Amino acid sequence: MKIPNDRLLPKLTLKFFSLPKLTAVLWIILTLFGLLSYTVLLRREGFPSVQIPIAIVNGTYFVNDPSRVDAEAAKPIADIARLNPSVTKVTTTSRDNFFSVILQYEEGVDAKRVTADIEKSVNQQKTLPAMVKPTFNVPIFGVTGGDVEKIDLAISFYAQDDNLDTTKLVAQAEKFAAELEKAKLPNVATVKVKNPIENVVNPLTGQSVTVERSFDRYGIRQAGQTEFYSSVFITVAANSDVDVIELDKEVRAAVSMTLAKDEFEGYGAEVSASFAPAIVENISELQKVLLEGLIAVLVIGSIVIALRASFITVLSMVTVILSTIALLYLLGYTLNVITLFGLILGLSLIVDDTIIMVEAIEAARRKTKTAKEAVALATRKVSRAMVAATVTAALCFLPLALVGGVLGSFIRAIPVTIISSLLISLVVALVFIPFFARFLLLTKKEFRKARKPTVGSRVENFLANGILKPMRWAEKSRRKLVAVGITAIIIAFGFIGAGLGLAQKVTFNIFPPTKDTNGIIVTLKYPEGTNLANAKKIASDAETVAANVVGENFVQATYYANGTPQMASVLIELIPYGKREITSPQLIDQLKNKYNADFKTAQVTVGSVDLGPPIAAFNVQIKADDRQAAYDLADDLKTFLATKELERLDGSKARFTDVAVSSQDEYIRSDKGLTVQLGTGFDGDDITTLVTLAQTAINDKFDAAELKKYDLPADAISFDLGQETENQDSFKTLAVTFPLLLLAIYILLILEFRSLLQPLLIFMAIPFSIFGLMLGLYLTDNAISFFASLGFFALIGLSIKNTILLTDFANQARASGLTAVDSAAAAVQERFRPLVATSLTAIFSLIPLAITSPFWQGLAVVLIFGLASSTILVLLVFPYFYLGVEYLRVHVSRRLGLAWLVTTVAVTLLIGRFVSPQLAPLFFLVSLLALFIWALLQKPRYAISK
Secondary structure, eight states: OOOOOTTHHHHHHHHHHTOHHHHHHHHHHHHHHHHHIIIIISOBOSSOOOBOSEEEEEEEOOSSOHHHHIIIIIHHHHHHHHTSTTEEEEEEEEOSSEEEEEEEEOTTSOHHHHHHHHHHHHHHHTOSOTTOOOEEEOOEEETTEEESSOOSEEEEEEESSTTOOHHHHHHHHHHHHHHHHHTTOTTEEEEEEEOOEEEEEOTTTOOEEEEEOOBEEEEEEETTEEEEEEEEEEEEEEOTTOOHHHHHHHHHHHHHHHHTSGGGTTEEEEEEEESHHHHHHHHHHHHHHHHHHHHHHHHHHHHHTOHHHHHHHHHHHHHHHHHHHHHHHHTTOOBSHHHHHHHHHHHHHHHHHHHHHHHHHHHHHTTOSSHHHHHHHHHHHHHHHHHHHHHHHHHTTHHHHTOOHHHHHHHTHHHHHHHHHHHHHHHIIIIIHHHHHHHHTSSHHHHHSOOOOOHHHHHHHHHHHHHHHHHHHHTTOHHHHHHHHHHHHHHHHHHHHHHHHHHTTSOBOSSOOOSSOSEEEEEEEOOTTOOHHHHHHHHHHHHHHHHHHHGGGEEEEEOTTOBOSSEEEEEEEEOOGGGOSSOHHHHHHHHHHHHHHHOOSSEEEEEEOOSSSOOOOEEEEEEOSSHHHHHHHHHHHHHHHHHOEEEOTTSOEEEEEEEEEOOTTOEEEETTEEEEEEEEEESSSOHHHHHHHHHHHHHHHSOHHHHHTTTOOTTOEEEEOTHHHHHHHHHHHHHHHHHHHHHHHHHHHHHHHOOSSHHHHHHTHHHHTHHHHHHHHHHTTOOBOHHHHHHHHHHHHHHHHHHHHHHHHHHHHHHTTOOHHHHHHHHHHHHHHHHHHHHHHHHHHHHHHHHHOTTTHHHHHHHHHHHHHHHHHHHHHHHHHHHHHHHHHHHSOHHHHHHHHHHHHHHHHHHHHHTOTTHHHHHHHHHHHHHHHHHHTSOOSSOOOO
């Protein structure tokens, strides 16, 4: 990529500066279009529309024999499905009269088309019994999770008489749904009742039988009391391109009007599932963070730069945000949880270009006589470095675009949003900031003002001179320079080493549970032989416990019509965490304790409802060709897990919880044939770490020799980690692309600085941040996670911008004839103000987010602590690294430098591949340190000081 030269960018900026009317029109158009996009044009939705690459096949076969259901219904479907090249995994579950088949496809396939092909093949081959009529469905990510039909909103319809017959309740729900459809709501496509009652044919008698297959219950808190009712679930599918907030308002109004009719007296109906509340909350949070960020810019800018300059910065940031929103609309994106996340993360990034340009104009005003001269000087000083820094920051988010799977599809809007905002911020800095400055900073009145140093500038000068004192003290003595240089290197590597040490104490969990959420899910697993009536009774008892524990924090609850004789899950909505005195994890602990102490009729698990993928299931699968041997092993494995402790790297321990073996009346078939399944959980939240430790513990205990005692093959045990497997694969994508990202940035910086060494110098900002980000994660008890990695990629862009600007300014000073020491000192003195201003602004704008928003806390902590650490070390020791590089440029020829670089990179990659990924970056830094020290000890070949 070719970086624009010193003349092109000033010409572009001056062209727009000389055409104020045209620039004003462009700004007005962009701002108004952005406002229009945000308020009217951009459609609101919960999550981006993503097709999940799986299909679910369900069916009934009333023979009261799970082995026959497996052999005659589930297995034939699975065998046919495996013949399709797009199918990667098939899992079947068969019970007395029911079966389900889950088909997993290759990433990127058209799940609906492939499923239709498989269904056609099953129908053509006619291998199923005549009474088996399987249904093939492709789940759609909807408001209730992965649904087999499009669900954008759901209604719980209930009778105030909780003893009402289910058939009568369903009949009334059907009438209620029909009334809603009659209303012809503009945003609604279909309204359907999820009927728990099904008419099937008994194969023994040939007669039709009515079977209630599932149940639903709805809970609501009113007048200080929590009541649960038997309910029927009504699903609403919206028309395409519908704003979910408008859909929610429309349906709630229609529900109220319909419920007021006489025929529904004694019944209730509530919207129990909708994306709208979360979207409203996220929009409110975005607006709050934006306002706080702009206030931080205004306050810090006033102190560090000037009040007028801070107004320009605020105006510029608003322009960037509105322009980004307008671009998202033009690209076909919606305003959803993911794009809002991208905008929030982008806030800390876009401040850099705006403050850097504003400060450059303010500094140039003090050295020039006219507005045009000030703009030209400012642009020449910072434009090239701004382009390099902005493009570098944008590159940092490209790896996110390469993440595959369902996760990759969900987050793709994040890199698009952030890269767009970064590039737009560069355009705003070069085109609109000089235009704003014309009226606020570069007026004739401002040029006539006496230029007395402000309190802020005096403090800045004092701090900058204090930082440079060791260098000034040593500048005329080679020995002193070597001494302070080595001291700086020791300080830097001491902090880096401390950061790597802290990393061993920070947990690793790709998607850790959020520290507080607005939802709790209680799952009941019933004993074998439980019928539907008893399942309802047990569920009712469990609800009483939940209602008493949650108390006034309870809003509503629903089962999403998923209650069966085997299990049921109720989702409890809490009042928003900002209005609660107790956190959801504390409520979860109280519920667990209460259920463990007093509830014996079902196995109960309690967890939080997060925005990320579901928490991993840890299932051990045992080949069951010899079914009795497999169950013998499963029982022994259950006993082993009940007492086994898993030890983490930091010495802390975790245990298995809720260990359960699949029923002998349940036939589970995977790609390896019939299996017996053992499921378990953990008493810790660092699921990714515990899953890895658990696999190792089981494989070590039940090795080939041990399995032989059960007459089972060496590969009899396998693991099904559910979503965790894909999460790990997606996370590995980031790890693999990270070196490629650094290589791309390195090449870009070579083109900018025409040097092989200076880009490596600029990269030092990354390890400088390690101590801070690890300290922040450790102190706040946050894990190294996917969201923390997003913060790290943003941190790379922010911290590298600082070193790019310092290096670029030092190079300009060197080109004007200053010595290396004077150039490094001049860079610190000139860039101290914008460097501190951008860092402080980003940090202070993120602090409220870290304090008030549990979901964003890990990301905000990485940015706050990492940026603080990087900024401090850049100011304190980076100038000495610059001097070291200047020595290297003299004492190491290009050929020798390239040889060192190639060798070091090759050895680093080999260490990372075959020894330890953690040791690889450490070796690279040590090699670079050795090169620096060697250069410092050489006799200088040019004057380094006056």
